[in-house]
Structure formats: C-alpha cells, structure tokens
Amino acid sequence: MATALTARPLVSLALPESGAWRLVGQCALAIAGTLLLTLSAKTKVVLGPVDMSLQTLAVFMIAAAFGMRLAVATLLLYMAQGAMGLPVFQGTPEKGIGIAYMLGSTGGYLAGFVAMAAIVGWAADRGWDRNPFKLFGAMLTAEVVMMVMGFAWLAMLIGVEKSWQFGVVPFIVPDLIKVALGSALVPAIWSLLPRQR
Template sequence: MSEAIASRPLVSLALPESGAARLAAQAGLALTGSLLLALSAKTKVVLGPVDMSMQSLVIMLIAAGFGFRLGVATLLLYIAEGAMGLPVFQGTPEKGIGLAYMVGPTGGYLLGFVAMAAIVGAAADRGFDRNPLKMGAATVAASAVVLALGFAWLAVLIGADKAWQFGVAPFILPDLVKAALAACVTSAGWAALRGFGLGGR
C-alpha cells in the first residue's frame, strides 16, 4: 500500500473515491455513528451530578475510524439531534430534553465531546492510529480536554470544589482506561488489516 493510503483513516478504505456515492456513504456512516452514540450514552454508572458512560470510548473509536471531518460531523449531527429534542443524551428524557438539557450539568462535556472527536480524528488523519503510543497520547489529551470543559461549566453551576469532586475526580482513572483501550483497539485494527495486506505499512 502507498503512503497516501497509510495516512488515511480506516473508513477511507471502504468509501467510494468520489461523487454522490461517497457523500451518501458518509451520510449513512454519520447517522449510524450518531445512533451508536445515543446507545452508548444510555449505558451509564451514577457517580454524582454527571453520570459515567461508555460514550467517550465510542466517540474515540468513531473519530479514529472516521477521521477529523466525518468524525466531527458525526458528533455535530448527534448534538443537533439532541438539540431538536430527541432523547439521545445520557440523562434524556429523565432530566430534560433539547437545549434545556444541554445547558445543564453535562453541557461542558457535550462541547468537550466535539473537541474529542476533532483531536482523535486529526490524529487518525496523520496516521497516529497505527501506533498505540501516538494514539494513546491523542486519546489522553482528548479526554483531558473533555474533563477540562466539563469542569469549567460545572464550576459555574455548582462551584469549583464540587465540580472537581463530582465532575472530574471520579472520572480520571476510568477515562485513562478508556483512552488506552481506544488506542489499543484502533492500532490492533490496523495491525489486523496489515496482516491481510490491506492496511499499508
């Protein structure tokens, strides 16, 4: 495989090269990704004002597979679905829906999820997803940004001390584990493809 293939995200291997077929495939992937995000949001563990879910792991895997543009587009579609009132977020409809929910305790994390997709997707576009250490650095950085944005918004709502206690501290270790898992899964996927002669160097 060429260097051009070796620096493209995983999904590029399956997409049509150009035209309406490529756009249709990308739209289908974005919609499918948004549905997976909604499902992952409902898998949760109650830890305080903000529950823990597997959603960040799914975001990192989607972004790594889709790359920057399609990964961010998928997150924006998911956010738009929630803003329109669809019960796609972690606490919807129990804790509200639409924009009213989005400005609640999870608001900073929702913004952070878009940033996470951008960071991990950009790393995948540069071929970092072939190397677990490089991808691990990207996923850890992305997780830190999510926590920082989540903390900043929670601090406005409930104060910095409680924001750290309930919105950051309980998630540090789980997020590190999920970041490491995402890096290992994506690099293992490319290693498997290389074994079949499909994934470049």
C-alpha cells in the first residue's frame, strides 16, 4: 500500500484526491499540456537541413509529470486538435493541416509521441521519476520506440536509405540530450519536495 502512495506522478500533488474538482483539474492540465506541445513544436532550432523542435522534451516532461493515463489522454487530445485542422504541429499550416498532414512524413513520429507518453508515464506511475537513472532508461526506451515508429512510416514513403539519412541520423544527438535533460529535471523537482518522496 505504501508503494502505491509514493508512486503517484508529480501532478497528483496538486490535484484533489477524488471528485469533480479532480476531473476539472485533469482536464485543465490536459489542455495546458496541448498548449505546451504546440509551443514546443513551434520553437525551432535550425541545424542543417532539419528543423529541430523542443517537442520531444515536452512529451518527456508531460509524461513524467502527469503519469500514463493523463499523459496519453493529453497526447490524444493534441492529436485530435491536429486532426481537426488546428495548426498545432511543427509543419502546420505551411506544410498542410489536418489528417492529410498527419498521414505525411511525420505521421509515424506523431504516433510515436503517444507511445512515448505511455512508456514514460508508466515509469512515472511506478516512482521511476524520482530516480534519474531509471527515468533515463525509460525515456531512452521511449525515444527508441518513437524513432522506430517514425522511421518505419517514413521508410514506406521515401525508402529506407533516405528515411535513415533524414529521419533518424540528424536527431540522434539532439534527442539524446533531451533524454538526459528530461531525466535530470523531473527528479530534481522531486528532490525539492523531500516530504513527498
């Protein structure tokens, strides 16, 4: 029983234990999470032929702070916003909007974000978000799953070689940095809350 109590994700500290206000709080957090995802998608760092965004880091942080259920719900809400034509993704609206954009070259990565949220959120639900090494392992696993999904989808569209060259290689080092940063930040926040550990 003690394990279950100490393994709550970070945002659970700010939410009521149960009732309507907890649901209202979760809805507000999910909407705030989609705003963060949109902002992170639009924050670009241009390195060579590829635009880098902070979106991977945002997914890591949301998943680690929200836990699996709320993180996956947040990502699905974000995908629904994009499917409805809202310009929430990195390449929207200039490269298209809605379902057509989601089925394009970034489709596998977008689906991978949901898998990332599930993996890191699952780890947070088990208290791994308090340990930088365990959280690093979870985030690295989530990163690999997302990249595999993105690569597989892109390979169907442009071929394996180009998919590896343009869809994987340029992201390896930047995304490893985001994994390291995310796995350090959340445990650091927990360390400021010693009575909650």
